[in-house]
Amino acid sequence: MAMKMPKVMDCSVADCAYNTNKACHAMAITIGEDPDEPVCDTFFESSTHGGVKEVTAGVGACKSYECSYNEDYECTASNIHVGMKEDQPDCLTFERR
Numbered sequence: 001m002a003m004k005m006p007k008v009m010d011c012s013v014a015d016c017a018y019n020t021n022k023a024c025h026a027m028a029i030t031i032g033e034d035p036d037e038p039v040c041d042t043f044f045e046s047s048t049h050g051g052v053k054e055v056t057a058g059v060g061a062c063k064s065y066e067c068s069y070n071e072d073y074e075c076t077a078s079n080i081h082v083g084m085k086e087d088q089p090d091c092l093t094f095e096r097r
């Protein structure tokens, strides 16, 4: 089955190295440390910003298999939103099964 990689529609984590004007410019991000902890694993702080300016990040992988959008450790949502939740950068589209 052909799958389309979901896009990161917006990300409010301004101090991430890949973030410019609430957009994520990594080629793709990975979500999830624990099954029900949808933290952005790609986040890191840096004084310089990187990524590819023309690119809006996709969700390359997601380990939060307690999410109803997760199938075989991949995200099936059409797009996701990322932002701070309880002091960590999280996938805000996460929906517990």
Ligand code: SF4
Pocket: 031, 032, 038, 059, 062, 063, 064, 067, 068, 069, 070, 071, 074, 075, 076, 077, 080, 091, 092, 093, 094, 095
């Ligand atoms: S919506 Fe669910 S499956 Fe998709 S990235 Fe977020 S936590 Fe993972």
